[in-house]
Amino acid sequence: MQKSLHIDPGKCTGCLQCEMACSYEHTGTFNPSRSYIKVFTFHHEGRFAPYTCTQCDEAWCMRACPVDAISVDMATGAKVVSDDKCVGCKVCTIACPFGTINYSQATGKVVKCDLCGGDPQCAAACPTSAITYVDADWTGYDRMMASAAKSLPSAEATA
Amino acid sequence: MSWTRNVLRVDLSKGSCTSEPLNMEWAKLYLGQRGLASKYLSEEVDPKCDPLGPENKFIMTTGPLTGTMASTSGRYSCVTKGPLTGAIACSNSGGYFGAELKNAGWDMIIFEGKSDKPVYLLLQDDKAELRDATHLWGKTAWETDDIIHATHQEPQMRIATIGRTAENGCLYAAVINDKHRAAGRSGVGTVMASKNLKAVAVRGTQGIGNVEDANAFMQATNDGKAVLAENAVTGQGLPAFGTQVLMNVINGIGGLPARNMRDVGFEGAEHISAEAMAEPRASDGKPNLTTNAACFGCTIACGRISTVDPTHFSVKDKPQYQGASGGLEYEAAWALGADTGVDDLDALTYVNFLCNEDGMDPITYGATVAAAMEMFEDGNITTEHTGGIELTFGNAEAFVAITEQFCQGGTFAEDLGLGSKRLTEKYGRPELSMTVKGQEFPAYDPRGIQGIGLNYATSNRGACHLRGYTIASEVLGIPVKTELNDTDGKPELVKAFQDATALVDSSGLCIFTTFAWGMDNIAPQIDAACEGDWSVENCLEVGERVWNMERLFNEAAGFTADDDKLPKRLLEEAIKDGPTKGQVNRLGEMLPKYYEVRGWTADGKIPEETRKRLSL
Numbered sequence: 087m088q089k090s091l092h093i094d095p096g097k098c099t100g101c102l103q104c105e106m107a108c109s110y111e112h113t114g115t116f117n118p119s120r121s122y123i124k125v126f127t128f129h130h131e132g133r134f135a136p137y138t139c140t141q142c143d144e145a146w147c148m149r150a151c152p153v154d155a156i157s158v159d160m161a162t163g164a165k166v167v168s169d170d171k172c173v174g175c176k177v178c179t180i181a182c183p184f185g186t187i188n189y190s191q192a193t194g195k196v197v198k199c200d201l202c203g204g205d206p207q208c209a210a211a212c213p214t215s216a217i218t219y220v221d222a223d224w225t226g227y228d229r230m231m232a233s234a235a236k237s238l239p240s241a242e243a244t245a
Numbered sequence: 246m247s248w249t250r251n252v253l254r255v256d257l258s259k260g261s262c263t264s265e266p267l268n269m270e271w272a273k274l275y276l277g278q279r280g281l282a283s284k285y286l287s288e289e290v291d292p293k294c295d296p297l298g299p300e301n302k303f304i305m306t307t308g309p310l311t312g313t314m315a316s317t318s319g320r321y322s323c324v325t326k327g328p329l330t331g332a333i334a335c336s337n338s339g340g341y342f343g344a345e346l347k348n349a350g351w352d353m354i355i356f357e358g359k360s361d362k363p364v365y366l367l368l369q370d371d372k373a374e375l376r377d378a379t380h381l382w383g384k385t386a387w388e389t390d391d392i393i394h395a396t397h398q399e400p401q402m403r404i405a406t407i408g409r410t411a412e413n414g415c416l417y418a419a420v421i422n423d424k425h426r427a428a429g430r431s432g433v434g435t436v437m438a439s440k441n442l443k444a445v446a447v448r449g450t451q452g453i454g455n456v457e458d459a460n461a462f463m464q465a466t467n468d469g470k471a472v473l474a475e476n477a478v479t480g481q482g483l484p485a486f487g488t489q490v491l492m493n494v495i496n497g498i499g500g501l502p503a504r505n506m507r508d509v510g511f512e513g514a515e516h517i518s519a520e521a522m523a524e525p526r527a528s529d530g531k532p533n534l535t536t537n538a539a540c541f542g543c544t545i546a547c548g549r550i551s552t553v554d555p556t557h558f559s560v561k562d563k564p565q566y567q568g569a570s571g572g573l574e575y576e577a578a579w580a581l582g583a584d585t586g587v588d589d590l591d592a593l594t595y596v597n598f599l600c601n602e603d604g605m606d607p608i609t610y611g612a613t614v615a616a617a618m619e620m621f622e623d624g625n626i627t628t629e630h631t632g633g634i635e636l637t638f639g640n641a642e643a644f645v646a647i648t649e650q651f652c653q654g655g656t657f658a659e660d661l662g663l664g665s666k667r668l669t670e671k672y673g674r675p676e677l678s679m680t681v682k683g684q685e686f687p688a689y690d691p692r693g694i695q696g697i698g699l700n701y702a703t704s705n706r707g708a709c710h711l712r713g714y715t716i717a718s719e720v721l722g723i724p725v726k727t728e729l730n731d732t733d734g735k736p737e738l739v740k741a742f743q744d745a746t747a748l749v750d751s752s753g754l755c756i757f758t759t760f761a762w763g764m765d766n767i768a769p770q771i772d773a774a775c776e777g778d779w780s781v782e783n784c785l786e787v788g789e790r791v792w793n794m795e796r797l798f799n800e801a802a803g804f805t806a807d808d809d810k811l812p813k814r815l816l817e818e819a820i821k822d823g824p825t826k827g828q829v830n831r832l833g834e835m836l837p838k839y840y841e842v843r844g845w846t847a848d849g850k851i852p853e854e855t856r857k858r859l860s861l
Contacts, residue, residue, distance in 0.1 A: 117452025
């Protein structure tokens with residue numbers, strides 16, 4: 087079964103535990119500037135939005151890479167950057183429509199979410215379940231359920 | 246470890262920035278943040294100095310846990326000699342600034358001297374430089390934040406700044422970081438202004454990776470987070486209602502002061518409560534509360550983000566105030582609301598925005614306006630002073646108008662900027678100042694709740710609930726319930742809360758965790774992060790040491806037992822009605838015993854024996 091990160095921005099409080107967990111997993115330090123997941127604050131709207139790679143099946147970054155540095159982790163479906171192969175050309179950052187693969191001055195390579203090998207630490211650290219790791223076939227169904235509930239106000243849907 | 250072991254010293258007179266190693270001998274005795282920076286201040290500053298003179302220093306400081314994955318790890322403090330009180334000041338703030346400072350590689354910044362022109366500190370990791378801020382002088386905190394971000398094109402930069410009120414000499418100006426978090430009390434922002442230091446802008450990318458025992462730390466912090474999540478206050482009450490959950494509770498038990506503490510009990514409390522903030526309004530169907538929000542690392546998320554009704558008189562035709570921003574917390578809602586008699590939620594939210602935008606402590610500001618209102622009603626202050634504003638209790642329009650006038654500056658703004666002690670002296674009514682050591686009370690009446698009165702009277706930074714929050718015990722039963730009107734046991738209770746708070750404030754964590762955490766939850770997190778012995782016993786001793794050190798600073802500054810007192814109103818004017826009717830604060834029954842349990846002399850001095858025990 088493939089799983090996906092699922093993000094519900096409405097539940098995010100902006101605490102950045104996800105950014106610390108991500109950086110701790112990948113660099114051994116609590117360092118939001120090195121996190122592969124980012125929480126954006128829209129102050130005047132009172133909104134927070136965590137955002138990271140959605141692991142496209144037909145990944146633009148992977149197709150654009152001239153040195154085949156990005157490959158699929160067959161266990162998780164994550165698109166993973168090989169530091170040995172990456173030359174830091176940044177073409178993938180242009181190709182990605184979502185901006186979720188990024189160049190790191192600290193390493194001279196691009197960095198992106200690798201799903202922590204199947205145990206994403208951002209989801210584990212999120213105190214409000216704004217970030218969850220769910221069955222990939224279930225993506226979007228919670229919103230469908232919410233819409234369904236609205237269309238039938240008295241119903242208490244279970245699925 | 247967890248300390249970065251780096252101190253940045255900024256000499257504003259010379260314009261120099263130099264790095265020096267953290268004094269680790271002191272770190273073992275005072276931990277960090279409040280304790281450690283107060284130690285530096287005590288060693289480097291003459292307690293008798295003019296708080297607004299160049300010989301005072303201004304310290305921004307993190308704790309060893311700041312910036313780590315421990316819950317609520319976003320705290321930093323501003324430590325200095327306070328201009329409102331003349332006592333040692335330590336104001337604590339959340340948001341994101343503190344963690345950014347730590348990520349840039351610094352435990353603290355010590356500002357000394359005075360710049361001959363306005364400057365701001367630009368700090369990018371280990372690169373520190375003072376930049377000209379002439380173009381920022383006269384700007385609000387919000388404008389300053391926007392301009393610095395735009396200048397450096399760095400959206401991730403975190404900024405702490407003063408607004409216009411600090412520049413205008415208001416003695417209780419705050420340091421505002423991340424636009425709506427404040428190191429609010431005692432006038433720490435005024436000290437920044439006195440040094441011509443407008444702002445500190447930080448970008449930190451170094452990370453915090455030197456925790457002493459990483460596995461034990463992750464275990465201890467995960468255990469701590471689970472306790473916070475399962476606790477009714479930190480897991481449910483605070484995220485849903487914020488500290489404002491207290492408004493109806495404190496009013497209900499007869500502990501909510503109103504109208505400059507002339508009354509206890511506020512008939513408009515429910516209109517300005519957490520429940521009211523969640524109620525959809527008629528104009529656009531939206532509630533005042535837009536969302537809750539967390540500071541850096543916080544898994545509680547008690548912060549309020551609010552939106553004023555766009556049709557409300559205060560923001561109509563002012564689109565810049567129609568968006569979401571920092572909403573009312575309980576203390577601000579009380580001081581701006583119940584204490585002024587104003588029960589218009591939108592007006593209070595707007596005034597709260599202005600407190601954030603122009604950087605003033607909403608507790609002292611609200612309480613000072615309340616004192617002015619009482620003097621206006623008594624005829625000591627007239628419309629000639631106020632520029633035509635009818636400054637009566639409960640008048641929302643007047644309150645909004647006087648606040649706008651205050652932010653812009655002017656003659657009466659200068660009067661209000663004095664704080665209630667100097668203001669009431671100036672107008673010949675000193676008995677109407679509701680202060681200890683010159684600082685205004687927060688939202689719990691010491692006549693209705695005895696222990697908090699003793700805490701106010703003995704607080705080292707002047708009246709403040711955040712020095713020993715006995716309300717937890719006396720009202721909420723945490724960790725054990727004590728009776729509101731009992732004085733027995735309160736001296737011991739106050740000492741225990743004061744010492745534990747001093748430790749938490751020295752760690753980088755938030756005091757709100759202590760609704761759920763005891764020292765046996767906190768000490769293991771510090772112990773795993775830091776080298777040395779951080780057992781529960783040692784942590785409590787560090788807290789007691791910090792408290793006594795602050796007291797010694799104040800003693801050297803000229804404070805005596807005579808300053809450990811409450812205004813006459815709270816000792817002699819009994820509560821007129823409600824569940825606490827007839828009560829006054831019985832400080833005289835508690836204070837001698839308090840001195841005794843602290844190991845002090847009968848006149849409140851710290852004897853040699855107690856100093857020795859605490860390595861002072």
